[in-house]
Amino acid sequence: DSGVTQTPKHLITATGQRVTLRCSPRSGDLSVYWYQQSLDQGLQFLIQYYNGEERAKGNILERFSAQQFPDLHSELNLSSLELGDSALYFCASSPTGSGRRYEQYFGPGTRLTVT
Amino acid sequence: GESVGLHLPTLSVQEGDNSIINCAYSNSASDYFIWYKQESGKGPQFIIDIRSNMDKRQGQRVTVLLNKTVKHLSLQIAATQPGDSAVYFCAEKKSNYGQNFVFGPGTRLSVLP
Numbered sequence: 001d002s003g004v005t006q007t008p009k010h011l012i013t014a015t016g017q018r019v020t021l022r023c024s025p026r027s028g029d030l031s032v033y034w035y036q037q038s039l040d041q042g043l044q045f046l047i048q049y050y051n052g053e054e055r056a057k058g059n060i061l062e063r064f065s066a067q068q069f070p071d072l073h074s075e076l077n078l079s080s081l082e083l084g085d086s087a088l089y090f091c092a093s094s095p096t097g098s099g100r101r102y103e104q105y106f107g108p109g110t111r112l113t114v115t
Numbered sequence: 116g117e118s119v120g121l122h123l124p125t126l127s128v129q130e131g132d133n134s135i136i137n138c139a140y141s142n143s144a145s146d147y148f149i150w151y152k153q154e155s156g157k158g159p160q161f162i163i164d165i166r167s168n169m170d171k172r173q174g175q176r177v178t179v180l181l182n183k184t185v186k187h188l189s190l191q192i193a194a195t196q197p198g199d200s201a202v203y204f205c206a207e208k209k210s211n212y213g214q215n216f217v218f219g220p221g222t223r224l225s226v227l228p
Contacts, residue, residue: 002158009180043159043218049150050181056215089160102208106158 003027004107006091018079021110025072025093027041031055032074033094034066038087049074081092081114088112127225134192136222138205140155143186147208149216150179150190154201162190192224200226 005027013019025032034046036059045058049068060066065102068074078085088111092104128134140148146167151159163174165181165188172179178191188205202223206216 002160004158042220045216045218048215058215092158102149102164103161104149105161106151108156109158 002105004091004093004106006107006110008110009108010111012115015081015082015083017081018077019081019112021076021089022092023074023107028095029093030072030096031094032068033092035090035092036078036087037090058081059092083114086112086114099109124220125223127227128195129227130195130197132195134195134199134224136190136203136224138188138219140186140188141209142209142213145207145209148181148188149206151204151206152201153204159204195226197226200224
């Protein structure tokens, strides 16, 4: 158990819909990252937040957005869903401190199926 | 473009043997690398990391080697056990601001009894 929690575990929805994925980082971790893992694209970095502010952006579509709240939990919003958005979505968090800030602890993931 | 890749998509080893998983990277400016292990149905798990100012780092039963000359990274697992069966990813830190990591496609390691 990494200490990172994600909900829901599974999500099935239809094309065109909007969903919200939730992540709670490990206690004390200020950074949260979102990744998408699909069979054909592998593990793709989407976005990082640090203490409520966006820190880095990867291959995140404009239909997707994220935020980190004052209690440090984060939400990833996916809208106008397409079949190709079906994937595992992982959240990770990392500890604060110069010696360990690159160690990312991943949650169990949310499996999104778009039908 | 920049990419992180693997030489072998699958690797089968006998229990007790040593395993070597390879990774090639293309961004010579990358300064930090991580190996992750992902078991079926779980998220990636941090195994070991190495900074670009090092060429070797050892952990418990694992060693990471970095050859900057040929931009090659490897993960060595000693005395491979059935619990080592998983997909292994290398990841390369792409920028100095934030933690934008590029992950390789992964290598599946199967440990044979």
